[in-house]
Amino acid sequence: MKMRKNMMAALSCAALTVGLATAGQAATWDMPTPYPDKTFHTQNIIEFAKDVETATGGALTIKVHSAGSLFKHPEIKNAVRGGQVPVGEFFLSRLSNEHAVFGADSQPFLATNYDDAENLWNAQRGVVAKLLDKQGLMPLFSVPWPPQGLYTKKEIKTVDDLKGIKFRAYNATLETFAKKIGAAPTQVEVPDIPQAFATGRVEAMITSPSTGANSKAWDFVTHFTDIQAWVPKNIVVVSKKAFRKLDKATQDAVLAAAATAEKRGLEMSKKETSEKIQIMKDNGVIIVTPSAELMTGLKAVGAEMLVDWQKDAGAEGEELLKNYQK
Numbered sequence: 001m002k003m004r005k006n007m008m009a010a011l012s013c014a015a016l017t018v019g020l021a022t023a024g025q026a027a028t029w030d031m032p033t034p035y036p037d038k039t040f041h042t043q044n045i046i047e048f049a050k051d052v053e054t055a056t057g058g059a060l061t062i063k064v065h066s067a068g069s070l071f072k073h074p075e076i077k078n079a080v081r082g083g084q085v086p087v088g089e090f091f092l093s094r095l096s097n098e099h100a101v102f103g104a105d106s107q108p109f110l111a112t113n114y115d116d117a118e119n120l121w122n123a124q125r126g127v128v129a130k131l132l133d134k135q136g137l138m139p140l141f142s143v144p145w146p147p148q149g150l151y152t153k154k155e156i157k158t159v160d161d162l163k164g165i166k167f168r169a170y171n172a173t174l175e176t177f178a179k180k181i182g183a184a185p186t187q188v189e190v191p192d193i194p195q196a197f198a199t200g201r202v203e204a205m206i207t208s209p210s211t212g213a214n215s216k217a218w219d220f221v222t223h224f225t226d227i228q229a230w231v232p233k234n235i236v237v238v239s240k241k242a243f244r245k246l247d248k249a250t251q252d253a254v255l256a257a258a259a260t261a262e263k264r265g266l267e268m269s270k271k272e273t274s275e276k277i278q279i280m281k282d283n284g285v286i287i288v289t290p291s292a293e294l295m296t297g298l299k300a301v302g303a304e305m306l307v308d309w310q311k312d313a314g315a316e317g318e319e320l321l322k323n324y325q326k
Contacts, residue, residue, distance in 0.1 A: 143265030
């Protein structure tokens with residue numbers, strides 16, 4: 001009888017402990033991101049997690065799962081939406097199949113430097129927030145990649161030099177771009193880039209100096225042409241349901257840490273651009289300033305795609321461009 005009473009007491013104590021945890025005394029959020037620890041986006045998110053834990057006195061801990069270890073890149077947004085995790089990071093324009101507005105920052109030659117990219121996000125943020133709100137999601141912050149450059153196994157002097165090349169695509173916009181320049185697009189995620197080149201699945205790509213240097217591009221390409229095609233962004237989103245479970249002080253701490261992360265991430269991205277290009281140069285990649293003929297051809301494709309994008313983006317796209325052009 002005494003043993004039974006002790007067991008009942010222990011169970012009651014365990015139940016009380018679980019009750020306190022679920023009542024919001026302390027919480028742990030699992031946060032998936034598709035990029036390795038050495039990627040500056042992941043480093044920024046690790047700092048974001050530290051800021052949240054410090055500001056909340058440990059009331060909220062964010063455990064970062066990098067390199068697609070918890071969910072693969074294409075699964076992250078829906079994992080947050082479905083409540084499998086409360087927060088996650090992904091490449092914003094991956095959602096362009098859902099609505100064209102999500103892919104505005106990946107429109108070729110719409111915004112090609114950091115100032116333009118910041119203005120575009122300011123114009124895009126409200127529209128993106130409305131669309132995500134319908135899915136029970138809320139944006140916390142967004143950080144740009146360095147301007148995108150062209151990686152190839154030979155020098156590219158004109159758009160015609162890209163015809164027939166197997167081209168890495170990471171979203172619908174880049175897939176369309178590849179087709180319009182006569183290349184053959186193939187979907188390849190960041191961790192798979194070296195193997196894709198090694199096996200001949202791809203022969204060229206447009207991506208940031210970060211991804212190029214981190215993937216050791218010098219092992220599989222010879223040229224980096226600095227076309228600065230666009231400045232795409234990653235976005236960190238949170239489940240509104242999970243966010244509402246936090247008390248007001250914790251919510252404010254998360255939002256403040258997010259604002260800091262957005263500013264810090266921008267500066268990290270700028271620093272990253274020059275450092276990673278230099279690393280590639282030091283490892284033998286030929287850094288090429290694009291010819292006028294190449295840029296004319298690429299920008300013509302970009303202008304054509306923007307017309308199509310405006311049709312697809314509808315009223316939301318019109319609102320975004322109006323805000324951007326102010």
